[in-house]
Amino acid sequence: MRPYASVDLRNVAILGHAHSGKTSLISAMLKTASLNGASVRGDDGATVPDYDEEELARGMTMANAVALAEWDGVKVNLIDTPGFHMFVHDARGAMLPAESAVIVVNARTGIESVTDTVWSFASEGERPRVIVISQVDRPDADALTRRIELLDALRIRWGRQVVPVQLPIIGDQGFRGVIDLIGMEAYYYTPDHDGRSTASAIPPELELEARKEHEALVELVAEGKDELMEEFFAVGTIPHDHLVAALHQAIREDRIFPVLYVSGLHNVGTDRLLHFLKLYAPSPNEGTPFALRRQPWSSGNGSSAAPRSDGAHEIVTRQATDTEPATLYVYKTIIDPFAGRISFFKVISGCIKPDASFENYVRGEMEKLAHPGIMQGRKLLGVTELHAGDLGAVAKLRVTQTGDTLGPRGQRVLVDPVPRPEPVMTYAIEPKSRSDEDKLAPALHKLMEEDLFLHFYRDPQTNEFLLAGMGQLHIEAVVSRLRRRYHTEVRLKSPQVPYRETIRARAVGHGRHKKQSGGHGQFADCKIRIEPLPRGSGFEFVNDIFGGSIPRQFVPAVQKGVQESAARGYLAGYPVVDFRATVFDGSYHDVDSSELAFKIAGRLAFRACMEQAKPALLEPVMRVEIEMPDEFAGAVIGDINGRRSRVQSTESAGGGTVVRAHSPLAEMLSYGTTLTSLTQGRGTFRMEMDHYDFVPQTISDKITAGAKHTTKDDEEE
DSSP states (O other): OOOOOGGGEEEEEEEESTTSSHHHHHHHHHHHTTOTTOOSSOTTSOOSSOOOHHHHHHTSOOSOEEEEEEETTEEEEEEEOOOSTTTTHHHHHTTTTOSEEEEEEETTTBSOHHHHHHHHHHHHTTOOEEEEEEOOOSOOTTHHHHHHHHHHHHHHHHOTTEEESEEEEEETTEEEEEEETTTTEEEEOOTTSOSOOEEEOOOHHHHHHHHHHHHHHHHHHHTTOHHHHHHHHHHSSOOHHHHHHHHHHHHHTTSOEEEEEOBTTTTBSHHHHHHHHHHHSOOGGGSOOEEEEEOOEEOOSSSOOEEOTTOOOEEEEEOSSTTSOOEEEEEEEEEETTTEEEEEEEEEESOBOTTEEEEETTTTEEEEESSOEEEETTEEEEOSOBOTTOEEEEEOOSSOOTTOEEESTTTOEEOOOOOOOOOSEEEEEEESSHHHHHHHHHHHHHHHHHOTTOEEEEOTTTOOEEEEESSHHHHHHHHHHHHHHHOOOEEEEOOOOOOEEEESSOEEEEEEEEEOSSSSOEEEEEEEEEEEOOTTOOEEEEEOOOTTSSOGGGHHHHHHHHHHHHHHOSSSSOOBOSEEEEEEEEEOOTTTOOHHHHHHHHHHHHHHHHTTSOEEEEEEEEEEEEEEEGGGHHHHHHHHHTTTOEEEEEEEETTEEEEEEEEEGGGTTTHHHHHHHHHTTOOEEEEEEEEEEEOOHHHHHHHHHHOOOOOOOOOOO
16 A cells, blocks of 8 residues: 555544444445445454454454545544443543544434543544434434434534534435535435445425525634634625635634534445545644653663653654654554564654664663554555554564554653553453463463453452453453463452451460470470551561570561461451560470470460450451542442442532542442443442451351351361
8 A cells, every 4th residue: 555644644533332333334434435345234244443253243342443444545544442331441542543533423322321431532632523423324204303303412412513514315215315514515325335426406305404504504613713704794605615624624623523424334425424534634744743751761781771760751742744753652452363463553753664673662672663564454454654643553563562652762752651440340260270270371461462451460368360351241351352362261250358357455365385295295385465556557576575484596486376377367267467466475395395386386375365356357448439420420429328338528520520438349349330330331430449447247247157267276186
């Protein structure tokens, strides 16, 4: 494929709720642009933007994908994004490589929960937005009423800047054309054909409405521009050339959100959408310059370097021009079974050619881009060069990961990666066999290179391997990929809550270990005192021996015995924490005493103390922050109160409500699913460990009764 200059590039993210028609729209646009093999319906398997085995099996987009269409001298890079709430945060990552966003709204379902979410992503990224009403397919006697109601809903939600630039032509045979309100022409289609239209006059029955909407569009475009307003009032309209230029500027400045109509399923309206993107979507050199952090690095030994500890940096900008230093940002990674790791990148500035070498500023190592290309779905197509603003890909980089910045050696500027939410659901994971155990960690680390929302780690408190993600479907998809790609079978189970035990009262215990069976025996005797400490203090040991009742060399053995017994727990097998143990008396034998004997005596003394020290169970309490639209605040607060939580504050922020609370971890293990249900997928939450607190007695009794813990004495018979 020939290279395209920055001015001839359009990078567009396609956003919307699940099943709003994003993937079928992209497929139809590719077919209209005469891409061989582009499938509109996807009934025969993979389409260009939808190729992952899990996406095909589940019938949904689960990660960003890239496709391109060449249209009338420009290259349109289309980024297909997930619309299911569990995967929608990947759509935020599409805002960085794109200069504009197409918000797809289903004509029958209207604005849905994720529609608002992706709209906010585009707003945060300051990306111009084009609204596309999709699935305008079936004949409907109430089509006009429904269209007006939908436009009213869009304006109520997103402001009076929402304005049609097209009207749909819907007759007895369904959606068969559009009226261009800019050029005031009608375009007719043959459904299920090549997507190319035939220009004609506006139908007489729609002429009055079209003229009215044209005037509303012209008035909104001219608003705030004195020279246009003067021209508008002088002649009652704006000449076509002036209108095109002014509309382009208004869209780029986010003063207008144009509305178009398409049917991806029947390939109607797609050529006019491509034409609209060519004329009105900003090219990379018209987009906002990239702000990068220039990070001073300390010099190191060898090729790698490390960021300075003082965090000093300055902000520099990069324009999307070939004259700036070549800078790349890796926004996505996939693992291909044949090509290996493929890194998707945005050419922020400069021009990229084969065999160029760049420094990875995050890793501090050099990388060679042997054969950079462009992605068409999962296919890597070769190119001779990539200009500033283009989207490319390269296989088999050694150390580069998603979020890394590359450029000439020594420049060391960093693009701030897109923020990622914390996982909302965690499962314990265990392999089914020994061979699965050997394959599990390498396979999961490959999946984690592709999926930044996946976490795999070992809990140091429970020693379980944990798999954390954005919800149950996300985790199930990971397990399925482990089986399909890497032939690794695993089991999922709810993770253990890392309870702790502690004491409420001071107690004294006596431990005596004596064993004599002929010859050298074992003897140790010690007395210890335990007392509670403030929460979070851990364990303290005090040697308060006077007069040599226990020789100094045996005191550490007593301490070790106490610690070992505390680690095994007393009530339910959980470690005992936040107490001080003091050894203050004891006795020994010159021949039979040993470190082992005193360690056993320490264990016995500790257990004797626990019988009197009013042991209690502690549970982890999380600091939780929940964000949701205002209308769901009451239901969310009611639910969180029912989880033994303590609401700390509620406040309004950015058109929604933020609730902060302290919640027991045991009540929050599956909270992500509940929050999704309560907020129609529009709520998010974060939580992190805050402190440990006492478990209510009724719950503690259940945990203790169900624990598989024995109170077998450590004393050897």
